[in-house]
Amino acid sequence: MSNPDNIASARAHSNIAFIKYWGNRDHKLRLPANSSLSMNLADLHTRTTVEWSHTLRADSLTINGAPAGDIPLARVRGHLEALRRRLNTDLHAHVESRNNFPVGTGIASSASAFAALTLAAVAAYGAKFEERELSALARLGSGSAARSIPAGFVEWRAGDNHESSYAETFAHSNHWDLIDVIAIVSRRHKRVGSSAGHRTADTSALQRARVESAAGRLRDVKTAIEARDFERFARIVEEDSNLMHAVMMTSKPPLFYWQPLSLAIMDSVRRMREQETLQVCYTLDAGPNVHCICLAADAPAVAARLRAISPEIDIMQSGVGGGARVIPLMGA
Ligand code: DP6
DSSP, rough: OOOOOOOOEEEEEEEEEEEEEOOETTTTEEEEESSSEEEEEEEEEEEEEEEESSSSSSSSEEEEEEOOHHHHHHHHHHHHHHHHHHHTTOOOEEEEEESSSSSTOOOOOHHHHHHHHHHHHHHHOOOOHHHHHHHHHHHHHHHHGGGGGSEEEEOOOOOTTTTTEEEEEETTTTOOEEEEEEEOOOOOOOSSSSHHHHHGGSSSTTHHHHHHHHHHHHHHHHHHHTTTTHHHHHHHHHHHHHHHEEEHEEESSSSOOOOOOHHHHHHHHHHHHHHHOEEEEEEEEEESOOOEEGGGGHHHHHHHHHHHTTTOOEEEEEEEEOOEESOOOOOO
């Protein structure tokens, strides 16, 4: 170990995918069925401190100040096991993790959580790995975490083994002033999480068609982002989200994440674009909340329209975020 203090903190942002990751070719290594692309969310992050200890006999974990339950603890221990193999150590770790976004909003935290955990663990050990290796390591904890290591607009190339499946910046955070206006429809915990969902993706007759056509959408969305062509961007992002949800709905057993309010919001977003010329489009992950991606100038109008749909809708907003980084040690 080359860090005498054995302790470090890191911060990583959450991300929202424009071309989705759904289904794995290798579940253990989280080698995805297709390449994906996302933007980091500046205002949603996880900060994590890792301390490698010579006295601990098992890894311990707190989330937002409270001891973690069995399921998150088991998943973090599994990831620490992979990191121990890479760092060539048998030390155990104490991990403290804090999200700046409220728990139970249904906003995914595994991407920011496993990116921050990976970087903090490596830094606490005193190792210095290249960004692509950190991304590949974060992927072992949660696929989308690979995309929370690099900054800005990020592409995760599927690759065909552990080393070649990592994410890289495609465009910097200041390239395009986009805002994710998140309409929170439900704060309930999702019944079927992403990891279980990835395992059933291949049971849908539509998954093959989605995966085969994903490379074309990825190419098109990159062209649209490069040219800051919102109309083209919107078409592809909505199509990609709809395709992933079509796969989810036709899997065995079927997964329905959309709620009536989600559909009302999707419809309203389309109308904002067509009738009011607001530059906005929607995308949904494995939950009912609707991410409304828009130009910064249109964000106040989009948020106001969403609030008017129903008093049940809460709003969170974020611009494009940077990459994971080591931060000064945070207090307990
Ligand atoms: C729908 O990365 O959460 O958000 O690898 O099992 O942790 P695990 O899955 P996860 O899957 C993300 C699925 C998605 C789409 C996406 O972010 O690309």
